[in-house]
Amino acid sequence: MNGEDLAELAESWEIHLTAERKSPRTIKTYLMGLRRYRAWCAARGTDPDLTPRQVKEWMAGMLGDGIKPASVKAWHAGVRSFSSWLAAEDGTADPLVGVTGPKLDDPIPAYVTPEQLAALMATCTGRSFHDVRDRAIIGVLNDTMARASELLSMTIEGTSVRQRTARIESGKGGKGRVVAFSAQTARDLDRYLRMRRSHRLAGEPWVWLPLRVNKQTRQLTYPAMYRSLARRGERADPPFRLHPHMLRSTGAITFRRRGGQVTSLMALGGWSDVTMVQRYIRAAENELAIEEARRLFDGES
Secondary structure, eight states, X not given: OOHHHHHHHHHHHHHHHHHTTOOHHHHHHHHHHHHHHHHHHHHHTXXXXXXXXXXXXXXXXXXXXXXOHHHHHHHHHHHHHHXXXXXXXXXXXXTTTTXXXXXXXXXXXXXOOHHHHHHHHHTTOSOSHHHHHHHHHHHHHHHHOOOHHHHHTOBSTTEETTTTEEEEXXXXXXXXXEEEOOHHHHHHHHHHHHHHTTSTTTTSSBSOOOXXXXXXXXXXXXXXXXXXXXXHHHXXXXXXXXXXXXXXXXXXXXXXXXXXXXXXXXXXXTOSSGGGTHHHHHHHHHHHHHHHHHHHHHTOO
């Protein structure tokens, strides 16, 4: 198989991934992995054959060039998925069965401490649309453990301030669920929704609206939300680096610290495998252990 053959097959594979309802982000990552593999083979003057040895050399080369293991693993997953699809189409054995990506470190996820969260909220005490909206976003992300894309897809119809719930129509893997938030977040969300009524895009179904309106933007976009939250972190006292996923991590850790059950955590956060929440469970237990150690130290004679 030469590079042109692979490129042509990649188009059919993309159609297959779309039909399987893979998320646009997953498809983009998978295709990027396949393109990088093809480019690496072209630079070496070899055909992009899907052989275990060549794929392993490709991964080793990327790691040697300083590319993060997480990126290598994600791109390998793309090549691995393509190989599996191609084997099924041809009715042959998949040559990459057993070829795994690099092992990743398992650090405690980045999260926001209670002090940082308070400092973050302190940047949203104004009465502007920007302040009121961002305060509600921070509260909803923290309480519901929603992914950024899930938050942005929230609708007016699916959100109930009175019941303190929001419906996630299509989470990761196409799975919907209902999430819950606190009375404090309900208050902030209610304030935002009342202010939202005077927005030029008030008739749109989406909960979250942008500051600036143009023909292409009818709802808040991920880049705009990311920038806005990052600025909140920079304006906090003391400042810290913030990205949306940190609030999802914070919500999961807080839920577990307060005694929330693992099964409930999985249901609310949209995790389908307990191994996916182990990092948050470990982080919560680590915090509890530190608190217990401090109590024991303070009780020493």
